[in-house]
Amino acid sequence: MVNAHPRLRFSRRETFQTVRNVLRSESAAPRSLSVVFVGSRRIRGINKRFLRHDYVTDVLAFPLQDGLGFDGELYVNLDRARSQAKEYGVGFAEETRRLLIHGTLHLSGYSDGTGREKARMVEREEYHLRKRSRRAR
Numbered sequence: 001m002v003n004a005h006p007r008l009r010f011s012r013r014e015t016f017q018t019v020r021n022v023l024r025s026e027s028a029a030p031r032s033l034s035v036v037f038v039g040s041r042r043i044r045g046i047n048k049r050f051l052r053h054d055y056v057t058d059v060l061a062f063p064l065q066d067g068l069g070f071d072g073e074l075y076v077n078l079d080r081a082r083s084q085a086k087e088y089g090v091g092f093a094e095e096t097r098r099l100l101i102h103g104t105l106h107l108s109g110y111s112d113g114t115g116r117e118k119a120r121m122v123e124r125e126e127y128h129l130r131k132r133s134r135r136a137r
Contacts, residue, residue, distance in 0.1 A: 008078040028108035033072045040079040059099040061106035074103040
């Protein structure tokens with residue numbers, strides 16, 4: 001995990017727990033997975049360079065596959081996590097966890113390209129958030 005955001009931080013322990021729990025539950029076993037916390041400017045540059053999308057997004061997931069398995073990279077925009085948390089009326093930590101879950105689901109094979117796929121991903125996100133909150137009690 002790398003925190004490349006100039007000001008905002010998210011817990012290393014929470015990051016590892018969240019990603020590990022999703023991977024286990026979804027029966028996904030990457031050889032390695034990197035998580036990088038960035039800001040809006042950086043994620044826009046990554047999005048433009050690698051996906052040819054010239055806009056800010058909240059999370060990017062890059063599965064890196066070969067014949068032996070997969071590695072993955074997640075880029076989480078902490079600026080967006082903060083603004084979306086306010087917009088949705090949740091805490092910064094919860095929204096950051098949601099973005100980690102969303103990206104990890106992408107790496108686990110989920111897509112959100114169609115309405116049906118998006119609904120399934122939201123369902124899985126909610127499942128993992130509820131599962132985490134039950135453990136925290």
